[in-house]
Amino acid sequence: MSISFSDLTFSWPDGTPVFDGLNAVLSGTVVGLVGANGAGKSTLLRFVVGELTPARGSVTVAGRIGYLRQDLGLRVGSRVDELLGIAPQRAALARIEAGEGTEADFDTVGTQWQVEDEAVALLGRLGLDYVAGSVADLDRTVDTLSGGETVLLGLVAELLAEPDVLLLDEPTNNLDSAARERLYEVIRQFDGMVVVVSHDRALLDRADVIAEVRAGEIRCFGGNFTHYEEVIEAEQEAARAAVRDARGDVRKQARELVEARIKLDRRARYGQKMYDQKREPKIVMGMRKNSAEVSAGKLRNAHIDKLDSARENLDRAAELVRDDREVRIELPATRLYPGQDVIELAGLELANGPVVDLRVSGPERIALTGRNGAGKSTLLRQIAAAGPKVAWRMLPQRLDVFSEELSVFANVAAAAPHADAETIRGQLARFLFRGADADRPVAALSGGERLRAALATLLLADPAPRFLMLDEPTNNLDLPSLAHLTQALSGFEGALIVVSHDQRFLADIGVTRTLELTADGLVE
Template sequence: MLLLQGVTYTHPDRTLLFSGIDLVIHRYDKAAVIGNNGAGKSTLLQLMAGRLLPAAGVIKADATPYYIPQLAEWYNNQTVAEALQVHQKLHALQQILEGDVSEVHLTQLNDDWTVEERCKEALSYWGLDHVVLNQPMAALSGGQRTKVLLAGILIHEPEIVLLDEPTNHLDAHSRQLLYNYIQEARQTIVVVSHDKALLNMLPVIYELSRKGITVYGGNYDFYAAQKELEKNALQWEVKSAEKALRKAKEVEREAIERQQKLDARGKRKQEKEGLPTIAMNTFRNNAEKSTARMKDVHEEKTGALAENLQQLRKELPVADTMKLAFAYSGVHRGKLLVTAREVNMQFGGRYLWKQPLHIEIRSGERIAVKGQNGSGKTTLLRLLLGQLTPTSGTIERTEMKTVYIDQDYSLIQPGLTVYAQAQTYNDSGLQEHEIKSRLSRFLFTKEDWDKPGSALSGGERMRLLLCIMTISSRPPDIIILDEPTNNLDIQNIDILTAAMEAYEGTLIVVSHDAWFTKQINAGISLVLQ
């Protein structure tokens, strides 16, 4: 069991991240923790793992959790055995087999005579037969490092497993292995993930937000349905608040107009009766005070209504407040854009693909490029972009505008401010206020306009890139996406999904996220082997 009572965490600079977190995860429970970037999901998992200490509150676990971080790069300075926490046992076993049966080595091994065999079996399960235990973790790819750490679950058989974005670098086959484990495991499992296929396998969703922890007793589809009901109710509240504010302003205007008419009528009457100047001044002052009091009363009421409306609007889902408008490039649907004939690449004297590729890409198509890690997906994208020349075969391209979006959104320049990035793409002569208006639509306020690209999160870089594509006078004919959801939270994945759904040009996507490729209607599959 995992128990959190009144847990508060503050960053080293004393900035409060969250407070008063109460959470009970029982034995054999399988749960997900979701929330927007910056909510503190990874921090909460590290607190559960004992990697961080809370500023206040109590955390208890009835077993030592096995924790897999989002950044497997943490282990780059270790060997595979060290990352798996078996190096001391393996060393002791080796010394014993060589004849050194000292008490130190026997104690270290603790009768775990099958540890080396279990390590090999676990690595083999994850397709890592070629990986040796004394190999540096830094020599492995991101997906391989993640699979090494996942192999540790089979080796140690922990009672509590904590997984932080475990599918980020896994190909489709490895993801399926993880899904199988999640479904069959008899362990307590807590997962932080944006992978909706994985989230749908977990019967409880914990949403972490500025309000604290909210529990949803169902999988992700159930959570999404509940959030949709909440959103609809909130939208109704917003409309009601807008109506109430309009009515209050109308009442205010009518009341002031009536008072002004009464004051004017009274003034004419007084003038007609020929009252002294001092009396007329007194009358005028009283009328002005009366009007001012009335305005204060109404302004207080409308101000409260406006503040309430502003607060309600802040609670609306981000995607609902954005304006995603992508113009069509004008290339007629079905036009042949790219033709690849008998294309292959040779590395180290070996061809990358078993059979040469023959590919035709036509305007308006949505293509999902699939294949296991190492099958050459990114190489194919670079060939299509003209960044590589094929070893054999030919590639013909028509004149077209192509935008390549990788998982790090590298088109965003780290040294340029948000506003300067947008201005770089302003080839249609938009005025400064028009550019800033576009930025505001994509949730960049005036506090963000001077922020450098290096300070932006993955989601912010994605939104800025979408924004500048709408600023350019010529929209892209082809958008190529290379694992675009890896570093995004669910909120920003939804924004990207909505944008790609609205885009009418040609779309080529490499992604192991089956939910994302389905949502953007990537109906044509190109499988590399």
């Protein structure tokens, strides 16, 4: 099983090129598709399923395709049966059972008379019986589910269709550790080809091929993500050494050119002195002068050519050194003092049952954990509704913190009305929105770009936040950006509550307390 891209050429409507004559073949049991945010990973998946049409070239894939997209959580009005792809069959069954069925209804149902029970049973086998344990639960809407539950439902929908090729776009976003293990097991047992876009190292280490999307090209590496990193690091070390050697050669050639010019100038002055003193016949001195000028010109040109060649070698060597753009966040002075009150909740009953007591004071760093659907996102919204005692901002899981039709710049400007345009653009550049990128509408951004835009909107707001609530902030971030987000949060001097299932990230930002939300409330 394989996916072939032939002469694939595509640009966005604003003229931004994505691919120009891409030729590549993806093959393997599990292919990890990696690359920086905006490199075109999700775009490639959309070509495979036919959502996008290239300006030139083609995509070839055999068999049925399943596609788990990363923006399922944005479909807040959708029902569970719509996500599962069985809504038409359910509607047809309802009309048939009511005695109002038409021939078209019978065609829609086909042989799927037990589709509702089968869907509920499959949900149960994948650990989602608490989401839809009965046929009636299939009418629930996405906005009543957690992000992790929505992802798992989307996966169930694709499995119900029995695809030959399964495309997964950031499938572990919002999944708790138990759900991630179930996903890993589904991928292991899948009888076909899996192509996964992810920044989850544990998932990528289960791949047998890593395909890197970079500068409009695809390069495949046999082995898992750890092997890929080892290969890239070895190449980069060699590239950095080549740059050091090339720079040394440039300095050497520049020095020799200066020395040659000094020597030639001395010869020229000596020749002029001899000419002025007329110690030889005029015709002899003229021939000597012409010969010296020709020799000097050849010598000077030879040194200039060597210097130009050394500079070209340096440029070629430098091109091999990766200079990936990375988010560089400088949070404003937001210091809280030990013991300073931030929020206090007593006897707060969440919609799904737990009763919560919570007190946050000073620059605490709290990790909020719990299974998918436990109510973590709900608790963050309740904290916000209760009104923290200091300036605060919340990054919701669905990233609905801005106006989709407005540009990134316009959204940040609305959140920071007292900041001038130059300051806003300078700050946005730190989030990799430089020049025209800052003027793109939010609706046109990729998943990783949306997260960066949301972070910029919150963190550049006026007044500066002294209390941050972040709901799965690492979703869709590429690895360099994740490292810089971690660095920025490590230097944040305010209070922090983070919902995350990424244990490495939580450890790196130095959480001081871990609270698990259970049916009995918060357990420390």
